[in-house]
Every structure is written in structure tokens, then in C-alpha cells.
Amino acid sequence: MKEMLKLQFNDIGQNLWEIVNTLYQHPELGDQEYESMNLLVTLLKEHGFEVETGVVERPTAFKAVFTSDKPGPTVAYLAEYDALPGVGHGCGHNLIGTMSVGAGILLSKVVEEVGGDVVVLGTPAEETNGAKVPMSEQGIFDDIDVAMILHPSDQSYVSGESLAMDAIQFAYSGKASHAAASPEKGINALDSVIQLFNGINALREHLPSDVRIHGIIADGGKAANVVPDYAVAQLYLRAKERSYLNEVVEKVNNIAKGAALMTGATLEVSNYELSYDEMNTNEILSNAFTKNLEKTSKLPILAAKQSYGSIDMGNVSQVVPAIHPYISLNKPGLIAHTKEFAHQTVTEDGYDTLNSGVLALAYTGLDVITNSNLYQSIISEFNNK
Structure with a gap:
């Protein structure tokens, strides 16, 4: 089944890469990402997702759903696509949003057979006034079983903590x-x-x-x-x-x-901005993702890095099992929030990151749906915490 997902990536990989580059060339600030949202939403609609925009009263937020006819867990991928003033996509959100959309599309190609549902959430303004906060407060995750997002970085790191x-x-x-x-x-x-x-x-x-x-x-x-x-x-x-x-x-x-x-x-x-809660990584879900990233990427995966930053994914992790790992752009020491970081996302290394990331996310979603022991362990860990 994972081999089928890999073949599906070959069909949409070029479309995804074009979106990564278009977002890089036309960065939009938080809550102003109209064209960015439109690019992502258009591709999801082309692949059979039902899309609602303007969720939680944020005009550039969206919820895209692909429902199968068989019961099973609902897997959500979270897309970010806001840029930084004066820097552009120096945090790699052009890759983040596209990887989540790509993973959602790949997983949707097999859920009719294996069961479950796929959700892609467009979450604007992570850099300033993250939409994941009202999403967490207003019940967007009530029908979602696991949530994942993947962030580019200088190297790959296991999902860890945030403040x-x-x-x-x-x-x-x-x-x-x-x-x-x-x-x-x-x-x-x-x-x-x-x-x-x-x-x-x-x-x-x-x-x-x-x-x-x-x-x-x-x-x-x-x-x-x-x-x-x-x-x-x-x-x-x-x-x-x-x-x-x-x-x-x-x-x-x-x-x-x-x-x-x-x-x-x-x-x-x-x-003057929304409050972020700490990131509560679901370790069992994180381990499943790490194993899949080891299959899709030849680059090393390091232990979770010490973080003194804050992310609105932390609020998500308080209401649903969630992970926020980092994937390598194959440039150790690369500093985020710089133009150099933004440029690295559209190099050959950036394409490899896109490929590896989409597949690792999709593989992990498939594991959650098809492995009932894994799913129950994820839920049990979350409930115990």
C-alpha cells in the first residue's frame, strides 16, 4: 500500500513543486494569504476534497475533507502558508503547506480501500496570530483523531517541546x-x-x-x-x-x-496576539513518523532539539494527539527567518525535502488507519497525559 502512495506522489509531485515555488515567489503575510490559500485549495478540490474557507472567522483559513465509505480514524494534516515581512518564506511555510496538502491527497487515494477520513486544515498567521488557537477552542478538532505538521529545518529532528x-x-x-x-x-x-x-x-x-x-x-x-x-x-x-x-x-x-x-x-x-500553549508531543505517533521518515529520507534524524520558541501547534496538542517534527533541508547550521533559509526551500534539496516529507506524512497516516494497535496506543497515551 505504501508503494502505491509512492506512485501517487509521482503523479502530483510536479504540481506540488510548482506550488512551493509560486509561494516562494509571491509571499503573503499572515491573514493576507489569499492567493496562497487559493493555490492549495484548488489542488485539493481537483482531487475530490470538499473545502470550506473562512473557518473560525479567518478569511484565509480552510478545512478540506475527504470522506471514505468505510469507518476508521480521521487523520488531519495542518498547512501553514504565511510569510515573514522583508524575508518571505524564511520559515519554510511554502514547504509546510504544500507537504500537508500533498500528504492529504496521497492518503485520500487509499482510504476508500482501507477506511477512515482525511482532513487538511489551512491555518493562517502562525508567525503572528495563529489560527490554530481558535481552531482548537472552537471544536475544529472534535472529529479528528490525530494531527500532524512537518516543519523544514537545517536538519531533521524528532518532534519535541515548545514553550x-x-x-x-x-x-x-x-x-x-x-x-x-x-x-x-x-x-x-x-x-x-x-x-x-x-x-x-x-x-x-x-x-x-x-x-x-x-x-x-x-x-x-x-x-x-x-x-x-x-x-x-x-x-x-x-x-x-x-x-x-x-x-x-x-x-x-x-x-x-x-x-x-x-x-x-x-x-x-x-x-496583542493570541496565546500559545506548550507543545505536548504524542511520543507513539512521533515514533511512527520517525520510522517512516527513515524510509523516505537518507539524511540523519536527530533527537528533539531544545526549543525556546512557541508555536500554535501547542494548542492543537492539548486537544488531540499531535506531532510537530522537523525535516532536513540538508544544510546544517542554516538559520531560520532568513532569506538564505527561504532560498534553500526552492533548491534541489528543497525538492528532496518535499518528496520525503509528503511520503513520510502519508505513510504515517496510513499506519494510523490500518494498524489498530498503533491507533489505540496513540489515543491511550494522549488520554493518560
Whole structure:
């Protein structure tokens, strides 16, 4: 059966490669990926998928479903296709989205015989305001049994962990005044932001090493001779687990309140992007994928790398068994979020990555559907966690 999937890739491989290159040449930012979505959706429709766009009130999100007439697990592949400003597809989402679509199409060619259903989810804006978060909250995964996504990288790595993350904005309002002639009549909102950063720096000594707090002053005033009456700090706060991150957020919120009290400013706290939960890799599903990647790629597969980043796939992993492994672009040391990374996706190595990745994802989906012991073990691990 896997040999049949390999033959199917030969039929669609060129179409997939053309999409990878088109996305590379025409990158679109998060929630603006209209042409990217259209390319992926059009191919899915051509292969018999029923497609709904605009899901979870995100115009460039989609859900594509291929239903067989036989019972079995529902396997979902998640597609990302947003780019980075000034860089393009420096995170390889042109490959991610296309690999997921390709794997879904391949698996759809055999489910009429083996049973089960195939879902491809288009998940916009992973880099900023990931659509997987509302998808996880609004029941998109209720009828899905396993979820997979595959990310290009300098080398292949087993699916591992990511940090939970909150994106929090602290906006201070003060009172403007002439900074030289009558500074005593002003309330300096910028001083509040500075005290916030100072307080956070003092807090760092008492936080575990997995915690990350970093941010910017998004607004610090308009002129040096005017006491700033409005100032804004935007921060990312991360920790290994959501439960501890909530404690860190409470500590930082208290620092922010203290900074307002010190200056007399007023404070407004809000989330400027969606929150991400930590990645909870399903190890049994991960092992099954790794075995299949060993069959489709000759490149080494390394242990899960230490990650201090955050991904919206973490939210998915809280509601359904999920993996987020990495596949090699055959360039060790290649740095993500660079133009060099984007270019590597459309080289000969990029095509090999596409080939290996699509097949490994499809093979793993087939294993989940046809191996009941594997499927039950995946579900049991998820329920126990």
C-alpha cells in the first residue's frame, strides 16, 4: 500500500513543486494569504476534497475533507502558508503547506480501500496570530483523531517541546507638559515603561531557566521636550508549561501596576496576539513518523532539539494527539527567518525535502488507519497525559 502512495506522489509531485515555488515567489503575510490559500485549495478540490474557507472567522483559513465509505480514524494534516515581512518564506511555510496538502491527497487515494477520513486544515498567521488557537477552542478538532505538521529545518529532528507564550501589552497614560519649563506638571508615561522593564530585570534572578521575557517599547513619546503622556510596552512571556506561565504573568502584572503607582500614570493591560500553549508531543505517533521518515529520507534524524520558541501547534496538542517534527533541508547550521533559509526551500534539496516529507506524512497516516494497535496506543497515551 505504501508503494502505491509512492506512485501517487509521482503523479502530483510536479504540481506540488510548482506550488512551493509560486509561494516562494509571491509571499503573503499572515491573514493576507489569499492567493496562497487559493493555490492549495484548488489542488485539493481537483482531487475530490470538499473545502470550506473562512473557518473560525479567518478569511484565509480552510478545512478540506475527504470522506471514505468505510469507518476508521480521521487523520488531519495542518498547512501553514504565511510569510515573514522583508524575508518571505524564511520559515519554510511554502514547504509546510504544500507537504500537508500533498500528504492529504496521497492518503485520500487509499482510504476508500482501507477506511477512515482525511482532513487538511489551512491555518493562517502562525508567525503572528495563529489560527490554530481558535481552531482548537472552537471544536475544529472534535472529529479528528490525530494531527500532524512537518516543519523544514537545517536538519531533521524528532518532534519535541515548545514553550507556552502570552503576548501582553502594557499601555500607560500620563499627562503631557513642557519637559523643561514645567516638568512638575506632567506625569511621565515613559517612566512607567522604564520602571516596568527595570522590575522585570530584577525578577529574572528568581525565575527558572526555561522562562523567557522579552519585548519592546512600541510607543515612547513623540518629542524630547514634551513629557510623554502615553507609552506602550509589548512583551512576550514564555515558560515550559502554561500553569507556571500563568504565575509569571501574574508577577509581571504586579510589577506593571507598581510602575504605574510610582509615576502616577494609569495602566491598561491587554493581549496583542493570541496565546500559545506548550507543545505536548504524542511520543507513539512521533515514533511512527520517525520510522517512516527513515524510509523516505537518507539524511540523519536527530533527537528533539531544545526549543525556546512557541508555536500554535501547542494548542492543537492539548486537544488531540499531535506531532510537530522537523525535516532536513540538508544544510546544517542554516538559520531560520532568513532569506538564505527561504532560498534553500526552492533548491534541489528543497525538492528532496518535499518528496520525503509528503511520503513520510502519508505513510504515517496510513499506519494510523490500518494498524489498530498503533491507533489505540496513540489515543491511550494522549488520554493518560
